[in-house]
Amino acid sequence: MAEQAVDRQEQEYPENHRQQQAAQKEKKPKKKISGDQWVALGFLAPSFILVLIFVYGFIGWTGWVSVSNWNTLVPDFSFAGLKNYIYLFNDYRFQADLRNTVFFTILFIGLVIVMGLGLSILIDQKLKGESLFRNIFLFPMALSFVVTGVVWQWLLNPSTGYNQFLALFGIQPKWYTDTNILAGFEWGSIEFGLPVAIIAVVIAAVWQMTGFSLAMYLAGLRGIPDELREAARMDGASEFQIYKKVILPMLMPITVSVIIIMAHISLKIFDLIYAMTGSGANFVTDVPGVYMFETTFRGNYYANGAAIAIIMLLMVAVFIVPYLLANRRSDG
Amino acid sequence: MATFNVWKTIKYFILIVMAVLFLTPVYVILVTSLKPLDEVSLANMWALPSTIDFSSYSHAFSELAPNFMNSVYLVIPATLLSALLGAMNGYVLSKWKFKGSELIFTVILFGMFIPYQSILIPLIQFLRNIEMYNSIAGLVLTHVVYGLPITTLMFRNFYANIPDTMLEAAKIDGANFLGIFRHIIIPLSITGFVVVAIWQFTNIWNEFLFAVTITNSDSQPVMVALQNLSGSQIVQWNVQMAGALLAALPTLLVYILLGKYFVRGLLAGSVKG
Numbered sequence: 001m002a003e004q005a006v007d008r009q010e011q012e013y014p015e016n017h018r019q020q021q022a023a024q025k026e027k028k029p030k031k032k033i034s035g036d037q038w039v040a041l042g043f044l045a046p047s048f049i050l051v052l053i054f055v056y057g058f059i060g061w062t063g064w065v066s067v068s069n070w071n072t073l074v075p076d077f078s079f080a081g082l083k084n085y086i087y088l089f090n091d092y093r094f095q096a097d098l099r100n101t102v103f104f105t106i107l108f109i110g111l112v113i114v115m116g117l118g119l120s121i122l123i124d125q126k127l128k129g130e131s132l133f134r135n136i137f138l139f140p141m142a143l144s145f146v147v148t149g150v151v152w153q154w155l156l157n158p159s160t161g162y163n164q165f166l167a168l169f170g171i172q173p174k175w176y177t178d179t180n181i182l183a184g185f186e187w188g189s190i191e192f193g194l195p196v197a198i199i200a201v202v203i204a205a206v207w208q209m210t211g212f213s214l215a216m217y218l219a220g221l222r223g224i225p226d227e228l229r230e231a232a233r234m235d236g237a238s239e240f241q242i243y244k245k246v247i248l249p250m251l252m253p254i255t256v257s258v259i260i261i262m263a264h265i266s267l268k269i270f271d272l273i274y275a276m277t278g279s280g281a282n283f284v285t286d287v288p289g290v291y292m293f294e295t296t297f298r299g300n301y302y303a304n305g306a307a308i309a310i311i312m313l314l315m316v317a318v319f320i321v322p323y324l325l326a327n328r329r330s331d332g
Numbered sequence: 333m334a335t336f337n338v339w340k341t342i343k344y345f346i347l348i349v350m351a352v353l354f355l356t357p358v359y360v361i362l363v364t365s366l367k368p369l370d371e372v373s374l375a376n377m378w379a380l381p382s383t384i385d386f387s388s389y390s391h392a393f394s395e396l397a398p399n400f401m402n403s404v405y406l407v408i409p410a411t412l413l414s415a416l417l418g419a420m421n422g423y424v425l426s427k428w429k430f431k432g433s434e435l436i437f438t439v440i441l442f443g444m445f446i447p448y449q450s451i452l453i454p455l456i457q458f459l460r461n462i463e464m465y466n467s468i469a470g471l472v473l474t475h476v477v478y479g480l481p482i483t484t485l486m487f488r489n490f491y492a493n494i495p496d497t498m499l500e501a502a503k504i505d506g507a508n509f510l511g512i513f514r515h516i517i518i519p520l521s522i523t524g525f526v527v528v529a530i531w532q533f534t535n536i537w538n539e540f541l542f543a544v545t546i547t548n549s550d551s552q553p554v555m556v557a558l559q560n561l562s563g564s565q566i567v568q569w570n571v572q573m574a575g576a577l578l579a580a581l582p583t584l585l586v587y588i589l590l591g592k593y594f595v596r597g598l599l600a601g602s603v604k605g
Contacts, residue, residue, distance in 0.1 A: 036509035040428040043420040043509075047480050048436060054477045055443040058451035058458075065453055119350060122343050135591060136351045142587035142594065144538030146555045147580045150562040150572055151357045154364075160374035161360075207354065215595050268447030271540035275559050289541075292449045297545055302453055309449040320445040328438050 059313065066306035073300045084307040094308070095190045096283040097291050101315075103194050104287065105266040107202045108209075112262050113255060115206060116213025121243070123214075124221045134218070138211035145208065149275025152204035176200040176277040179284055197284040201273055208272075209265070213258045220254040221247070256323075263319045268312055288312050365389065365574035372570040388568075392561070392575035398550075399557035400578070403537055405468050406553055410475040411532040415525055417476065418483020423517055425484065426491040427499055428509070437488065444481035448541055456545060466547050474546060475536045482535075483528050486600045490524040491517065523593075530590055531597035534583045554579045 069080045088094040119137055123130050140148065155161040156175040163172055176197045184193030224247060232242045270289030279286035279294070288308050296305025360377065368385035425437050455474065456465060464470035494517070502512050543553045558579045562572045587594050 037428065037430065039509045040424045040430075044424045044436070047417050047421050047484065048440065050477050051440050051443050051480055054451065054455070055446060056439075058454040059446070061454035062450050062452075119347070122347050125343055127340070127343060127347070133347050133351055136354050138591070138595065139584070139587055140354070141598065142534055142583045143580050144540065144555050144583070146538070146540050146559050147576045148357075150558060150576045151361060153562070154377070154569060154573075155357060155360060157374070160377045162356075164375075164378060207357070212598060215598050219599055264445045264447075268449065270449070271555075274540075275562065289447070289449060293541070293545070296453065305449075306453055309447065309452065312447040313450040316445060316447055320442070324438055324442060324445075328434060 062306045062309055065303055066310045068303050068306075070302040070306075071300070071304060075302070080303065084303045085311075088304065088307055088311070090189070092189045093279075093283050093286060093291060094288070095188045096195075097286050097288045099190060099192055100195055100198055100283075100285065101267060101287055104198050104202060104205075104269070105263060107199070108205050108266050109259055109262045111202065111206045112209050112213050113258055115210045116258070117217050117251070117255075119210070120214050120217035120221060123218060134214070137214050140208045141211040141215075143208065145269075145272040146275045148204055148208045149272045149277075152200075152207070153276045156200045156203065176280060176285055179281050181284075195284040197277070197280055201276060201285055204276060205266075205269070205272055209262065212261070216254050216258055217251060220251045224250055260319050260323045264316050267315045267319075361573045361577050364570050365392075365577060367570055369568065369570065372568060388570040388574035389578070391571045392578055395561055395567075395571070396554055396557050396575055396578055399552050399554045402468060402547075402551055403553040403555075403582075406471050406475070407533055407536045410472045410479065410536050411529050413472070413476045414479035414483045414532055415528045417480055418487045418528060419518075419521060419525070420513075421480070421484040422487025422489075422491050423513055425488045427494075427496070427512075427517075437484070440484055441481050443478065444485065448478065452541070452545055459546060466551055468547075468551050471542060471546055471551075471553070474542050475532075475539070478542075479532055479536070482601055483532065486528050486531070486597065487521070487524055489600055490521070490527075494520055526590070527593045527597045527600060530586055530593050531601060533586060534594065537583050 064077070066084055067080055067082065069076045069078045069083075071084075119133075123133050127133075153176075157163075158172065158174050158177055163175075166172060174196070178196040180196045181191045182194040182196060184191035186192075228246060229242055232246050237245065268289055269287055270293060273285055273287055274290055274293065277285040279290055288311065292305050292308040292312070295301040295308070363380055364372065364377065365388045366384050366386070367381040367388070368383060369387065371379075371381060421440070425433055459465040459470045459474075464473060498516060499512055502516055507515065537553075538555065539553075540555045540559070543556045544559070547553070547556070558572075558575050561567050561575050
């Protein structure tokens with residue numbers, strides 16, 4: 001009887017089948033799904049179906065485009081194998097993009113963590129005006145990357161902005177117009193090393209996102225009971241040791257979250273760079289997000305664009321999937 | 333005692349220097365956008381204006397106003413719809429768990445982290461097919477769907493703090509799924525709705541990739557118009573600065589007035605309950 005009921009449900013609502021089956025299993029033996037549980041599934045089903053189609057279905061579709069020959073305005077879904085991927089990995093611009101992404105991500109995450117942690121520790125010292133300081137460091141979070149890009153484009157413009165102050169010290173960095181690669185060596189068709197121009201973009205991104213790690217660390221610090229510090233002090237630990245031995249280890253889970261969240265922002269970044277510098281001379285500030293946009297929507301190389309998108313997804317997945325699975329396990 | 337004060341001074345010194353550095357972009361936006369045109373030059377970027385002149389703002393406003401309204405029409409329905417769906421999902425996933433509901437939650441949550449480039453080509457084809465390409469409605473649909481993971485996460489974590497005993501008591505009194513949602517959960521969710529709505533409002537207002545690929549000219553949101561303004565060679569940069577401030581104003585105001593909830597959203601979206 002129960003099996004028949006499931007079959008009938010499946011015909012009526014095939015897309016719900018998995019959820020129902022899951023729900024059914026839990027309520028076994030004998031118990032039927034109650035009316036309330038049906039309504040509960042009805043609440044969840046529209047969103048779940050939308051996500052299945054718009055996230056997973058569309059990713060599959062993009063994957064299909066990425067192995068097709070659709071590199072003109074007219075869709076062409078004939079199978080191309082890995083041709084587009086091979087093209088990209090031999091492409092000067094894409095190799096530069098991967099290099100830039102590596103250095104951007106490392107510098108960006110490193111600085112966001114150091115700045116956020118440092119400032120949160122200072123703000124957590126019960127000084128006067130702490131909420132004012134917190135608000136100053138946090139407000140860029142409320143801005144668009146486009147706004148940030150437009151403003152920092154002028155601040156780090158080599159002929160004005162901060163360079164007017166730096167001129168007093170005789171320093172005139174070329175910022176995002178610098179085409180030098182630090183510690184560079186030949187690798188593939190590019191020079192691998194730190195592109196100096198990327199530092200300018202990192203500064204703007206750090207300005208915007210430091211507030212995020214600051215807020216996270218501050219919440220973490222507030223969650224550490226004072227008794228713990230007191231106990232450490234009683235044991236004769238110096239303030240420095242308390243931070244090193246007690247507080248920093250307790251903030252470790254927050255650091256992991258910050259790294260994951262900043263990594264996925266950094267690997268897919270597009271708007272900041274598009275608004276601030278574009279791809280730059282010799283592609284020194286180009287990233288996969290910008291290349292994907294330009295080659296797909298300005299050049300009509302849809303299959304190449306799809307391949308870039310899939311590579312971006314895989315890079316993000318390397319960080320996100322283990323994180324999500326670990327969270328699920330700890331949720332129980 | 334003396335050393336203590338030295339440390340305190342150093343701490344203040346670092347904080348003040350950093351705060352000044354963080355505020356320099358604001359200073360530059362303000363002084364540049366308030367300068368009369370003949371005082372705008374690269375060499376005088378840091379100089380204060382001799383008189384306050386709002387002509388950059390009126391110029392920027394005339395350029396951005398239609399797109400600004402597009403953003404308003406986009407952000408209001410998209411925020412409300414995604415918050416409502418998020419509340420429904422969060423309610424089920426926290427209070428009516430069933431076998432596999434954790435898996436469903438993870439499956440939904442993954443959508444929060446994907447680079448949207450990886451769904452963009454099919455999305456545009458799809459929107460063309462249903463004739464919602466290049467329309468505010470198409471952008472609303474897009475933001476509602478891709479907002480689901482974060483709003484679901486936020487409400488699920490929020491509802492996890494409502495004690496189950498409260499629901500049990502209501503069930504004993506004969507309340508059903510919908511009754512509990514309407515009479516217990518929704519009234520307790522006001523803060524949750526404020527936090528989620530502020531978060532979605534900020535994200536959707538500031539979003540650029542969907543905006544620039546799904547719409548052109550007439551239906552473009554304000555961030556695309558700002559980017560066009562700054563990319564244009566003929567527009568003076570005092571106008572760009574004024575435009576940047578105008579485009580940022582709604583989210584800045586929300587932050588200034590409701591910053592507490594903004595930070596709660598930031599934390600709720602990143603720390604899993």
